[in-house]
Amino acid sequence: MRMIRLFGIVLLALVVLSGALYLVRLPIASWGMREAMSRAGLENPQATVTALTLNQVRIENLSVGPNGGEGLRLNRIESAYNWRELLTERMVERVAIGPGLVRLKIDDEGNIVLPGFRAGSGGNERDMPALPFQKLSLADVEVLVDAPDGGATGSISADYDFRSGGSATLDISSEQLKFAGYSFARSNTRFDLNLSDNGDISISGTFNSDLEFQGALASDIAIGFEAAGRSWREAVSGNYASLMGQGKIQTSAPNIDVQNAALFETLRTSTMEALLGGVVTGGAAEGAFDIALSNSVVEVSFSEPTHRLSLVTNKGTELTLSPQGSVPFLVHSDQSDIASFQFEISGSGVNAEGAVDAEYIDGNWRVIAPINIAAYDSPALALSGSLIDIEFQSTGADIRADLALKSGLKKLNIGRLTIDDTPFTGFFEIAANIDTQSAVIINKDECLAFARTHALLAEQDMEVHLNGVELCNKGGSLARLNWTDRISSTLNGELSAQDAKFRIGQTKAEGKPPIIQFDADYHIIEDVTRIIGDVAKGDMTLNNALDMSAVDGGFEFTLNETDMTIDAIVDRLLIEQHGDAPLVSPVIANATANIRGTNAKFDYVLSTPVGERLGTGTGTQDMQKASGQTVFSFEGLSFTPEGVQPNKLSPVLKGFVDAANGEMGGEMVFEWGPNGVTSAANFGFDNISFAGPTRAVTRTSGFNGAVALTNLMPVQTDGQQTVTVDVVDMDALKLVDGTITFDVPGNDTIIIPQAEFPWFGGVIGVYDAEASLTGEAKVPLRADNVDLQQIFEYVDVNGLSGEGVMNGVLPVVFEDGKARIEDGYFKSAGPGAIRYQGAAAEQAAAAGGNAKIAFDILRDLRYNSMEVRVNGALDGRLDFQMFFEGTGEVNMENAKGRVPVKYTISLDAALLELLQQANLSRSFQLQIERGLQNVE
Amino acid sequence: ATMSPVSAASALVENAKNRCIVGEQADGYLGVVTGANVSDELRREIRDINQQRKTAYANLAKRNGVTIEVTAALTAEKLLNGATAGQCIRNQAGQWVKV
């Protein structure tokens, strides 16, 4: 009978214990036990019930898990109960477990699994039922932990009585235990729990271990933990919310070694060293916290000010976290986690402090962090007096941040580019996304203004100074970052400045820089910078030689570890010679250029500001020495009155050449370097005509030939040059169809070995003459074998004719833009004659007297010698003195027939043309002045 | 509006005339007042204007059968009479006189 009762009770107890032990009598109880355990999801349950009484059951060799006890093996479990309470409140009086073995398993993700218990079978802790027993004791229970690599062993013992409380101790140590990337070594955990009868709880524990995570190794980690609270009685009866208490945590990790930490593989060590001021190989961390728990809100605060958290690197840089006033470091509750602390970084070039307030609610972050960097010095970045005020919040993978940045940027190294002395203030908006691993930075004020900046590329000896700078958003943003596989940043903006100085080697440009719209990509790992930009406007002077302005073009700049390349396309650039009296007028260039290292090559097309194409050119420049050369060639350049004009192309020709037409071709070569500019040119003239040269020559036309110059400034010919010209019109003196050989040695003089023109049947020319090009010049024209008959035909006065040959010299003096003949003379070579039977003769004949005589002689005055003197301005009056010695017809009382005469004609001709105009004879007012020289 | 080069140049000359650096001469051409210093640029402009005047005088002279000297001198008369107060002119005798 008792057996059956026992069986019922035990059955009930078993159901109560876990619904597992309900068969009576030991073998049946064991079987029932095993049945219940497997039904509760335990795997391969083993259990033998060795004692089963009304108020006690003893189970021995209970094991769960594959191949007998790999999970749980408890050698002996004794439970005492009052069977009535068991039935009604499912409470047993006492459970004593031990000795035995609990074998836990940690899988790769770090989840702790008890082999044999199917995962997920337990509920989560909050809705755990109240403890089903009044007393519990665990004695001599061994704990074994299997990890993917290594494991831990320990023991657990506990003694608990609902009435008087109890205590528990857990002690686990392990040589090596690795899971989820964490690898603990030489670790030991000790944990003591005391429950006093008044409900107080006191907990203390220590954890010592070495820890390696993704290559970072922290050895001799020591964490101490002490806490007291109450009331365990409430908790045991399921009312966890009422638990409250406070405690203290002491953590220290004296030597942390991050040398081969995975994190630093992605950042090249040089970048790391540059940014963080030396490779941080490791450090030490130490800190203490006070913990307070009440109505399920945990507050973590720094212990007294001296025991905050500090991290010291091997470079001596110390990061210290401390409280913000009395605000706790961390407040954790079911709904949120709120952190608030101050931090200070100091040592080896860093001096910064700031505060962080962060909220983590439903998976979303919100952080506010004003940071004041008094000084930060590292090879890569140097700041002085910089203020960063950042506030960001994350919703899911999206992060939005507002950043206020007042930076005393002293130096920033990006790859081999150094930017320094760039204080600026900016307000930015950052939108980032964790999934796409990218961020966009937008300048809230559209433009970022800074007083000045200076950038230097040391290896390329390339430097830029900018003043009054503005960097504006382009396409709505200023920069884009992404940290997918290649960490890269793209800065895009519109850069403009009031004033700039730019230099590569000795090639320098100063003035108002063009506005640059640019996209700059910087790939940190490959250390490659690539900038693509458009340039517009600007007005800069290159090496005090050329003013370049109103640019419209684009460029591509690439910089990698070893070299720099620049490719530029200039659609339009106004180029003017610097200085107030330029040799060449402004021209418009359309060019392509590329710079490889320090050598530049360029090709260009030049046209006038109104678009008349002039020619094309190519050239090179050694940026380092600022020396280079260019060859400019032009074909079929045609001069037209309203179009291209020599004196418009080169203002120095103003007053020398004007109103040109005809075509010209040729090539100009310029070379420049530290010791100045040299130039040379070859010009081909094709039927050019122009007013000049100089005001003295009204017009030169039909100018043909090639001229080679060895210098343009001042003009210097390559020795003697020969050209032909149709007409040199010097008003009263017109030279026609001549060939001129000249030489301009470059000392402001012109040498004319020979210039010859056919002239009235003979020749008139310049031979071995030299004249000044600027001051007064005297050029003797020598006339040979001039035929008097052709002169008279040219003069074409009715009734005037003659013949004879003359030689002479006409010295032409060019002064102050005027030309005059000074002491010109002709002498007859051999006899000749002059005959005039024109209207003047008839008038004189009518008047009779001397006039009649004079003109009678003149009817056929044959001379055996004749001389003519000429003086006067070529653009004004000419004065001829003609002396004849010969014979003339006379019809007088005392003389008849041919008599010897000395005949002088003074001809003051306002204009030679007047001589030839048909109406000359009609309106010809001949004042014949007569003087009677009485010989007797 | 930007000054077209020609008028910009004449502005330069006009300014110089008003400041008695450059003046009209009896021979119909512009001259530099003795003792005045003149920039290269102004000197070029004067040379250019005088060359254009010479061409104009030459055309006028040819059309009227007179010498260039005469057309230049007659034009000079009008230019000298037209000189405004403060400008300087050079008379027949070559002396610079302030109007």
Next chain:
Amino acid sequence: CTTVTLKGDENEPIVVNLNVKIDQEVRVKLDREIEDLISDNPDIF
């Protein structure tokens, strides 16, 4: 002026001085043309 020296014998030459001055009458028309010249070319006058 014209100077004529009259001598009896053949070998004493007659000396003649003939001064010819060719002038240009300046017509009124020129005056107006000059006015036009000045007004038509403000950039050089």
